[in-house]
Amino acid sequence: MEFTAIDYSIFALLLVLSSAIGLFYALSGDRQRTVQEFLLANRDMGCLPVALSLLASFQSAVAILGVPAEIFRFGTEYWFLGCSYFLGLLIPAHIFIPVFYRLRITSTYEYLELRFNKTVRVLGTVTFIFQMVIYMGVVLYAPALALNAVTGFDLWSAVLTMGLVCTLYTTLGGLKAVIWTDVFQTLVMLAGQVAVIVVGAWRVGGMARVWRVAEQQGKIAGIDLDPNPLERHTFWSLSVGGVFMMLSLYGVNQAQVQRYLCARSERQAKLSCYAVFPCQQIVLCLSCLTGLVMFVYNLEHPLAPSQRPASPDQLVLFFVMDVLQDLPGLPGLFVACLFSGALSTISSAFNSLATVTMEDLVRPHFPGLSESRATLLSKLLALGYGLLCLGMAYVSSMLGPVLQGAVVGLLAGLAMAFWIGIGSFLQSTAGAKGVPPANSTALPTVGNLSTVLATTLLPPTTPAPAPSPTGLQRFYSLSYMWYSAHNSTTVILVGVLVSLLTGPTPAAALDPRTISPVLPWLLCCLPPKIRHWLCCGGSDPAQAPGHAGTAEKSHGVPNGLSPPGPEQGDEGQGYVRSAGPPIYAVQETSF
Template sequence: MLSGPTFNVWDYVVFTLMLVISAGIGVYYAFAGRGQSSSADFLVGGRSMTAVPVALSLTASFMSAITVLGTPVEVYQYGAIFILICFSYALMVAVSSEIFLPIFYRLGITSTYEYLEMRYNKVIRLFGTVLFIIQTVLYTGLVIYAPALALNQVTGVDLWGAVMSTGIVCTLYCTLGGLKAVVWTDVFQVGIILAGLLAVIIQSVLLQGGISTIISDSSQGGRLNLWDFDPNPLRRHTFWSITVGGTFLWTSVYGINQAQVQRYVSCKSLFHAKMALYINLVCLWAISICSVFCGLCLYSIYKNCDPWTAKKVSAQDQLMPYLVLDILSEYPGLPGLFVAAAYSGTLSTVSSSVNALAAVTITDLMRPYLSLSERQLSWASKGMSVFYGAVCIGMAGLASLMGGMLQAAISIVGVVGGPLLGLFSLGILFPCANTKGGLAGLLSGLVLSLWVCIGAQIYPPQPENSRPLPLMTHGCNFSMAPDGTNWTANMDNLTMKEENQQRPFLADNWYSLSYLYFGPLGTVTVIAVGLIISILSGGRQMKLQPGLTLSKEDLTCYKIYNVLKEKVSGRSGKLDLVQELEKSFGKTNFAFCEVELSTQTLP
C-alpha cells in the first residue's frame, strides 16, 4: 500500500458508478428478455446482434486489466517493441475471418467444440471442451487478481474483498442478462478503458512539456527498440517472435476460443460477423497504441528514479497505479477513472469467460446426455454462470503466485490454445485428417507445449535472452544507493552468475524459448503429427460430409471477384459493392431455423 495520496470521495464515486452501470445493464436485459426463455437467447443473444456492438465487445473481452496494467510495464522494462503486436492483430483478424469464421457460422453451432465431434468424434470433442475449461478458469483467475491488486495498491481496500466484488458483479450481470448484457456492458467498458488510458497520457504529456520530450527520453533510455530482426527463437521479444508468435497466439483466441467465437456467431449475418472482426481490429490498434504510449510516459517520468528498484512499490505490476496517484491525485475522480478502466477490462473479460464456460458446459456436457427442455436448459445456463463465477474467484488465489501479468497470461493462453488451434486447423484445412491423427497430434502438441512452459517456470531465461533495459535510481531521495548504480543490472548479473553454476543444458537451449512461441510450437506439432498419423492410417480414403472443410466460396476475395465480375457484366444492377457483398454472404444466420443442429446434420 502506498504511503502517499489515496482515493478521495470522488474517486470512489467514479469507480462505484462504473460498477453500478455494469450491473444495471444486466438487470435491464434480465427484464427486457423475460419473454425469451431458450438457451440460445441466453448464450448467443438470439443470433440477432449487429457488427458494431459485437466488435466493441470483442475488443473489451480481449483488453483486460492485463493490457491496462501489464502492457505499460512491459514497455517500461523491455521497450516499445511490443507495439509490433499490431501487425499480428491484423494477420490474426484476416485468418480468423477467412478460415474459421465461415465454418463455424455455416454450421450454426453454439459451442466451437461441436465442430470437433462433427469432424472427428465425441472423445476429441470432450477433450477440447475440458482443455478450454481448464485454460479459461486459470486465465480468468489471473484477470480477476490483477485489478484487485491495483485497487489494493492505490486505496488500501482489502485485496480479497476486491477480488470478491469483481467476481460477484461479473457473475450478477452475466447470469441475469446473458450474452446481450455481456455485449452491451462491454461497449460501455471500452469507453471507460480508453478514457482511463487517455487521462494518464494527457497529464503525462502536460507534465513533461510535450510528446517530443517523452519520445526523446524514451529514445535516450533505449525504449524505442522497434526493429529487432534477430531470428534467434530464444530471444524474448523480436520482430519475428511478436509478429509470428503473436499471430498464432491471438488466432487461437479469436479463431477458435469459445469466448470470442460465441460473439461473432451471434451476429445476424455472416457479413456482420466479418465486419465485427475488422472493426474490432481498429479498436485493438487504438487501445494497444495508448497502452504502449502509457509505458513510454511511465519511463519518461521515472527515468531517474525507478519506483520498483527504490522499493516504493512491492511489484512491477503496481507501477501504473503508483503513477496514477502520483500525477492525477490533484484531480478528484481521475484516479478512480483509471482504476475503473482496469476493472472494466476485468469485468468484460471475466463476464465473457463465464458466459463461454456456461455455453460449452450446456452444449457439450449436458445437452447431448440429458433430456432437458429449452426452459430447463436456460435455467441450467444461469446456474452454470453462477458456478463458474465462483470457481474463477477461487482461481484468483493461484494468480497471486504467478509472475508478471502479461507473460503469465500469454503463457496460459499459448500452452493450451496452440494445440487446440492446431487441432481445428488440421480438420478445416486438411480433408485427409482423421480421428487417429487428430488425437495423436493433440496429445503430442500438449505434451511438448507443457514441457517447455513448465521448464521455463523452473529455469527462467537468462537476461541475455530477455534483455531487460536499465532502470536507474540516481534521482531518488534515499541513501541506499548513493552512487546511482543500476540496481536492476546488478541483480540480473548476480542472478545470471548464480544460475550458470547449476543450470542444465536444456535450460538455456530449450526452456529459454520465447514465451510467444509456446503457441506456435503446439500448433505446428499438432498439424505435423496429425497429418503423418492420418496418412499412415488411411485418411486419404475418408469421405467427409460437405461443409466441414474450407472451400473457395468461403473466402471474401473470391466473393469480391464474383461481385465485380457481375458488375462488369451488368447483371448486378445498381447495388453498391457493400450491398452486393452482404447479399452474397447472406442476410440471415442459418441457426435462426427452428430445428436444432445435431452432430449428424449439416446445412
C-alpha cells in the first residue's frame, strides 16, 4: 500500500496553500504590526470563519482516526455524544462569551485575576502551558506514526514538514492566518471523509445495505440508561458528562475563547457558537458513518493476517488504503484530511500559547513594553513554541502511554485528575499481561505511540475487561467521559468550602463585570436563606439595585463599562473598559 505521485501532489498542495495563506496575511492589511492584529486578528472576524475555525480546532487528526475505530469495534453508542452539543454550546454562548467579550480581555486567565487575584491567574496560565506543550507534540507525532505504519510514509519527514509549515504560517500570519487556514483545512477534512464514505458504501452495495448489515450484526446501539459511572459509554456519560467536556473545550479553553474574542462584535461571537452546533453534528455523523462502512466492508473484504493492524488507530488507514487504492488521488485526499486535522489543532496551540505567555507572563512584568517590541516578541514566542512542538514530538516517540490528566480549588482539581489518571495507568500497567480496563483512556501502543490528553475527543479503544474492579480499582475505572465533570465539581466544591471557611469576598472588592448576567436570575428562584448562603455573606442579588442586568438600564450599559465606540460593533454589545475605576452599584455574588 503505497502513495502514487498524484497522492503526494495533493498532500503537498495542502501544505503549499496553508503556507500561502500565512504569507498573504503577513504581507497584506496591517501586516501583523500590532499585538491586537497578530493575536486577535484585529477583532474584526465574521461569525462563519470563526465557527469553522472553532470546529477545526476541535476536530484533531487523532479524533478522525479514533471515532470510526470506536464505531467499528463497539457500535454506534458513541453517537449519543451529539446530545451534549446543544447545552455544551448554548451555555458558552450565553454565559461565557458575554463576560469574556465585554471585559475586552485577550487571555482567558486575565479573568482569573479580575475575579480572584494574580496568583490564580499565573497558576492557570502555567497549567495551560504545561498541558498544551505535551498535547501538541503528541497530536503532531501520533497520526504521522500511524500513517508510517500503514503506508510506509516516512515518519520524520511528515513530522518535520507539518511542524515547520504550521510554524511558518502561524508566526507570519498571526491569528487571522490561523483562522483562514482552519477554514480551508475544514473543507479538506470534510471532503476526505465524504470521499471515503461514498466510495466505501458504493463498494458494499450502498448506504442502506451498510445500515441493514450493521443492524443485523448488533452495531446499531439503542439508548443505554444505566446510571453506573463506571460504564465506559452510556447515554448519561455521553450526554451529561459530554456537556462538561464541551464546556472545558468551548467555554474556557484559551484556543477557543481567543476565537470568540476576535469576532467583530459580541453578537458575531455568539452566532459563531451557534453555527458550530450543526457543523459538529455533521462531523460526528461522518465519523460514525465511516466506522459503519468500515465494519461492513471488513466483513466482505477481510484483511490478510499480515495486514491486520497492531493498534485500532490504524484501522481507518488500512481501510482507506484498501478501498481507495485503485482511485489515484483519493488516498492522498484522505491523508490531506488527516493532516489538516493535525495542522489546525497545532496552529491553534501555537497561537494560544504565544498569547497567554505574552499577556499573562511578559506584559505584567514589562508594562512599558512598546507595541512594536511586544508584537515582535509575540511572533518569536509563536516561533519558539513551534520548535518546541517538534521537540515534544521527538519526546513522544520515546514515551509510553502519557497520563491524562481559586488556588486551592485548582490544586484540588489537579490532584484529583492526576490521582485518577495515575491510578488508571498503574492499573492498566499491572494488567498488561491480561486485559486492560475498558475505561482506560490510553491508546494501545504502536511502537512508542503516545496517547493524547483529556482535551482530545478520541474515545478509548481498549477491549472490555475480564474481572470486575474492586475497591480503589472501581474509582480508577471511572468512565473518561466523567473526568471533566468530576474535576470541575472538585474545584467548585473545594473552592466554595475554602471561601466559607476564610470569609466572603468583600462586597466592594467584587467587580460585577466578572459575574455572568444569568446568575442573579438563577439565584432569585431560591429561598432567601439559601441565596444569602450562596452569596457567602455578600448582598442578596435578588434585592440588589439594578438586579439581573438592570443597572443603568436607561443607558443600556453595565456599571464600570463605557459605551462602545463605532468600531466595537452592532447593537451596543461590545463594551470596553472605562478609564476610571468601576462603580460597584450592583453587588451580585461574593464567591
